[in-house]
Amino acid sequence: MSKPYVLGVDIGGTNTVFGIVDARGQVIASDSIKTQKHTNFDDYIAELHDGVMRLLNAHDAEDKIHGIGIGAPNGNYYTGEIQNPPNLPWGPIVPLAEKVSKAFGGVPVAVTNDANAAALGEMTYGAARGMKDFIMITLGTGVGSGIVVNGQLVYGHDGFAGELGHITVKRNNGRICGCGRTGCLEAYCSATGVARTAREFLEIRTEPSILRNLQIEDITSKDVYDAAVAGDKLAKEIFDYTGTILGQAFADMVAFSSPQAIILFGGLAKSGELLMRPLKESFEKSLFPIYRGKTKILLSELKESDAAVLGASALGWEAKYRYEGV
Amino acid sequence: MSKPYVLGVDIGGTNTVFGIVDARGQVIASDSIKTQKHTNFDDYIAELHDGVMRLLNAHDAEDKIHGIGIGAPNGNYYTGEIQNPPNLPWGPIVPLAEKVSKAFGGVPVAVTNDANAAALGEMTYGAARGMKDFIMITLGTGVGSGIVVNGQLVYGHDGFAGELGHITVKRNNGRICGCGRTGCLEAYCSATGVARTAREFLEIRTEPSILRNLQIEDITSKDVYDAAVAGDKLAKEIFDYTGTILGQAFADMVAFSSPQAIILFGGLAKSGELLMRPLKESFEKSLFPIYRGKTKILLSELKESDAAVLGASALGWEAKYRYEGV
Known part of the structure; x- marks a missing residue:
């Protein structure tokens, strides 16, 4: 194969990680830049290009990139744009695929959102190998999802399908969600949702808990996890509450696409039996x-440090958009 | 084309309707038999075969059938079987595709459930022509669904995807559903759900209503519709309640597959603005x-009398299962 590698790029709110990946899913090398350093998008692209070229040069891979796959918040597969991202500084619409393909001399580029990239990575290299129907759920600061039906990512008519963090799990008196609505799954079953549950439980209830030794407004899901592992009863109940809501929501998802598996990824997914039971x-x-x-x-089988880049890179093999003006 | 027709068969709880359909979606001729007359499945197939052959002979179409598409309750696309249907007399597993293909000398047969057949019909001949992503919702005695993603019906890993009538819309004190669980969409937003809402409202509340002139246990969704059309305030509120729950549930469905349209079919869908607003x-x-x-x-664009047969027939063009022992 004349071009044996793909480039995977994961644009996160803090870091942009990129890596050279081979066809077996080995990350040959990776590096990162700060996502928010430049408020001008062209400056950001220039720095990304410099960083990637350094990496390619160091591994004699300048002419060996088959395609570039990029996972980005609100990345749209159809348009190649980032559209109205909540935490990026470059404005409402950014022509990501076009700018990246242009910077790299017309290499094909494909863009999707971060949760879809995780699903692709899992299907290509992880726990979903061989599956044609599964749902990837990322339990991090928020709740994200990537849905695969009949071997294909579900993009919907506008490229924005799969926002399962925002299905409603509580119709009355639901918690306010970051999206402006109330009762969303994400408001309960993300890392921040677990911390909110802890604060609610500590305020409403009277039992002793080692969580009461902490400043209530500073409690994190990690604190709750540590307390539960130490045997704290209230902390365990917080996980029971979280797991119960998550299980109910998953049952509704199955009524939609009857997947072979739901695969969990992200910090909260590493809570073990506390959450899984x-x-x-x-x-x-x-x-x-x-x-x-x-x-x-199931739990993701991808190494967390590599997962985002691997997932994005999987898209690089089928990338079609190519800047023509080079 | 040597075989210009398909046969569409819709197996309902009461009638089995079958029709000869051409490539433009014209129903050339149709007829029906009683579904429940024979408790022995082979006898049922023999009568279906006789009825179809009479129809084919009368239209000089014996050798012109490209394939047979069948919609049946709990029809499984992957196995060609009817599996554990709630209201059919032939036992838990019926090898429908095999028996029909055998009876018709090896003509290819495809089977799916009734709501999926309706979605296929809508995509091929109705309101979803040209759409690659839509959801068909049938509002009848129950609530059924057929989901199309990227131009393909969603079957899931086991052939049973798309039971959106059984997503949970009320988590606490939900109504008991026919499926044994509580709070399902179907318990609220089907014709029977509307009748249940009427009985609840009449018992809990004290306002006058012309519905109070009826025996409370006999009230149907048609009665509620007639009362609302006549200006009855309570009856209108029953439709408000039903529409509100349905709209909330639809919003969650959009977070899954971001469809271009949700298309309504079935008796309750004909309630006009009373429900739609x-x-x-x-x-x-x-x-x-x-x-x-x-x-x-949107509302279905298929004529109700033809819709079931048309939907099933659309599957006949791509039918692959063929009985080999003929």
Whole structure:
């Protein structure tokens, strides 16, 4: 193969990580730049180009890149743009695929959002290998999702399908969500949702808990996890509450696409049985009878440090957009 | 084309309707038999075969059938079987595709469930022509759904995807559903759900209503419709309640597949603005911001008398299963 590598780029709110990946999913080398250093998008692209070229030169790979795959918040697969991202400084619409392809002399580029990139990575290199129907759920600061149906990512008619963090799990008196609505899954089952549950439980209830030794407004999901591991009963109940809501929401997702598995990724997914036991119990109990015992709940098999780049890179193999003016 | 027709078969709880359909979606001729007359499945197939052959002979079409498409409750596209249907007399597993293909000398057969057949019909001949992403919702005795993503029906890993009538719309004190769970969409937004809402409202509330002239246990959704059309305030509120719940549920569906349209079919869908106004209001209000103003709510464009047969017949063009022992 004349071009044996793809470039994976993961644009996060803080860092932009990029790596050279081969066809077996090995990350040959990777590096990163600060995402927010330049408020001018062209300056950002120039720095990204410099960083990538250094990496390519160091590995004798300048002419070996088949395509570039990019995962970005609100990245749109159809248009190659970043559209109205909540935490990036470059304005409402950024022509990401065009600018990157142009900077790299017309190399094909494909763009998607970060959760879709994670799903692609899992399908190509991780726990979803061989699966044609699965749902990837990222449990981080928020709740993201990438949905695969019949072997293809679900983009919807506008490129924005798969916002399962924003299905409504509480119709009355639901928590206010960052999206401006109330009762969203993300307001309960993200890392920040767990911290909110902790604050609610500590205020409403009276039992002792080692969480009461902390400043209530500073409590994080990590604090709750540590307390639960140390045997704190209230902290365990916070995980029960989180897992129960998550399991109910997953049951509704199964009624949509009947996936072979739901695969969890992200910090909160590493809570082990504290989360998985109530989650699986609630999930099976909530399923429409025809689906019971069929859909697995699995953890991502990708190394977290590589996952974002791997996921984005998987898109590089099928990248089609190519800047023509070079 | 040597075989210019397909046969569409719609197996309902009461009648089995079948029709000869041409490539433009014209129903050349149709007839029906009683579904429940024979408890022995082979006897049922023999009668279906006789009825179809009579129709084919009368239209000189015996050797002109490209394929047979069948919509049936719990029809499984992957296996060609009917699996655990709630209202059919032939036992838990019926090898429908095999028996039909055998009876018709090896003609290719494809099977799916009734709501998926309706979605296919709409995509091929109705309101979803040209759409690659849409959701078909049938509002009848129950609530059924057929989901199309990227131009393909969503079957899921087991063939049973798309039971959106059984997503949970009320988590606490939800109504008992026919599926054994509580709070399902179907328990609220089907014809029977509307009748249940009427009984609840009449019991809990004290306002006058012409519905109070009826035996409360006999009230149907048709009665509620007639009362609302006559200006009955309580009856209108029943439609407001139904439309509001339906709109909230639709907003969650959009977060999954971001469809171009949600298309309504079935008796309750013919309630006009009584249902559509509260439905659309609640839908837009409940949508995650990125989706607002993008997804249409439409009514089916298929003639109800032809719709089921047309939908099933659309599957006949791509039917692949063929009984080999003939």
